[in-house]
Amino acid sequence: MPENNTPSLSGLARLLNAVLGTDLLQRVRVSRALMAAFVYAMGCLLCEFGLRQWQLPPMGVRLCQLSSVLAASGMYLAVRTGWSLRFVDPSLAVAQIMVAQVAAAMVYAVMSPVRGAMLSLQVMIALFAISSLGLRAQLQMAGNALLVMGLTMVALTELSPQTYAPAMEWTHFTVLLTVLAPVSLLGVQLTTMRARLATQKAALETALDRIQTLVDKDEMTGLLNRRAMRDMAMHHLKLQSRSGDGSVLALIDLDAFKRINDLYGHAVGDDALRLFAQEVCKVLRDTDLVARWGGEEFLILLTATTADQALVAMDRVRDGLMKAEGPPQAPDLRVHFSAGVAEMTPLEPLDKALERAEAALHRAKVLGRNRSELALEPALSEVTAALIKSTRAF
Structure with missing residues (x-):
């Protein structure tokens, strides 16, 4: 049995190295890109389900799916190949969030019968921003989500007011604003808490170094005691x-x-x-x-x-x-x-x-x-x- 298990384990390790890379920090970045790709894949499946269930416009569905596939594969390849290392943020968190917000707006536009439920995608993206961005960037991404969805809703009411009634779109926008506001506030609190913990950790490490110095060193000469x-x-x-x-x-x-x-x-x-x-x-x-x-x-x-x-x-x-x-x-x-x-x-x-x-x-x-x-x-x-x-x- 052990002889049979060893090749499979080594094969799995080779597969993981091929998909994620060997550098530990790079693996974390690639894993996040793959998580985003999974969300894109779920969006594509939802669009396919909507196409068959409610006879949604095929062109809009295919365009949404194609855009999702290109966005997911593009971000994965940019991070996996190391191309993103030239930037200040090698994980391309801001770029990934902005692209995901546009993709979520496209899913909202395509999934007209249940588009209200698609607002949760923007909330999920905002939660991702909380975990990976600083305070200022979080607020910018929340504002960008409102801007993208606001423009999308205005365009939909202008192009097809029968399907996208202005009153309904205003209601959806208000709901999104109402949800994103406390989410952003939560992000502010969590970021402030992280900053405070980081400051306390640095102060604690400094204190521990000082204590260790006092324990090990002669105060007058700086030599060992x-x-x-x-x-x-x-x-x-x-x-x-x-x-x-x-x-x-x-x-x-x-x-x-x-x-x-x-x-x-x-x-x-x-x-x-x-x-x-x-x-x-x-x-x-x-x-x-x-x-x-x-x-x-x-x-x-x-x-x-x-x-x-x-x-x-x-x-x-x-x-x-x-x-x-x-x-x-x-x-x-x-x-x-x-x-x-x-x-x-x-x-x-x-x-x-x-x-x-x-x-x-x-x-x-x-x-x-x-x-x-x-x-x-x-x-x-x-x-x-x-x-x-x-x-x-x-």
């Missing part, structure tokens, strides 16, 4: 364990930061933190992570990097800080830092690597500050234990 850095570092390390690329942690502490606060004030201290964040971001790549780890401490994760490359990156940051002008209140201030660099080994826990980087940072401080020190490699037993734990997990 400690929580976000830990989460993202864990994710990167999992990817590293699969790809085999090396990663390096650099734990950084600004030298004599308390002295900066005491000598220049906390405002200058904050400027020093922001200056460091600005300079370090100039050196790092998009794939690297940097966070304010706490106080005057920063943590950097350099992906696909060796320890030597990380040390070079630290020197570049140091050179950038030496060339950068200090805060406005202390332009001669130069920010220095010490760094502990730890090359991460496969399957090493993040906390273990942090401990090694912290030990290297402490050594840099002891050896005179304003320097970078490479962390010692982890003990072999720790690596073996990590490998055993990983093997058991599988």
Whole structure:
């Protein structure tokens, strides 16, 4: 059974692709054109029924049917072939509505015995306008429907007053006006509601982005905060364990930061933190992570990097800080830092690597500050234990 079903499903998919296309947005446009074509087809069947039931004028019926077929096929081909993409509205909604209004007026003229019921076609077209057009275009289409039907009714009363009595046509026009008015009002309300919902959605997305920024970013420096850095570092390390690329942690502490606060004030201290964040971001790549780890401490994760490359990156940051002008209140201030660099080994826990980087940072401080020190490699037993734990997990 499955073998028999597979070809039919693939055949159906090919048929749908041929009729609707493969682009999802284009499929929506083509589907709307096909819905309009279905309404045209129903109109043609009504005219055929009227021709046989009430002996309607054959020429008028055939002209109405021909016009409907040409309108339906023309709109479908314009959208399906992509010709409509050259316009601002690729779905040709306004054009389709105007053509449909004229076609509905022709059906009204042909179906004289039951033409009052054909007024519902104009109402259906107005409802379609509500779902696909803006407020101004909706009102224009409602006015166009009244104009088309008004001119049609006037012409019919002039050409055949015996069949199309003026009093009856005025009654039909009044009914159409009475129905289109609340429909248009409904369209105004729905469009206003959609606009309000769109505004609220945009405001909500902005608020969510702001909240996410506050959650993930350090407000002063704009860098990642400690929580976000830990989460993202864990994710990167999992990817590293699969790809085999090396990663390096650099734990950084600004030298004599308390002295900066005491000598220049906390405002200058904050400027020093922001200056460091600005300079370090100039050196790092998009794939690297940097966070304010706490106080005057920063943590950097350099992906696909060796320890030597990380040390070079630290020197570049140091050179950038030496060339950068200090805060406005202390332009001669130069920010220095010490760094502990730890090359991460496969399957090493993040906390273990942090401990090694912290030990290297402490050594840099002891050896005179304003320097970078490479962390010692982890003990072999720790690596073996990590490998055993990983093997058991599988």
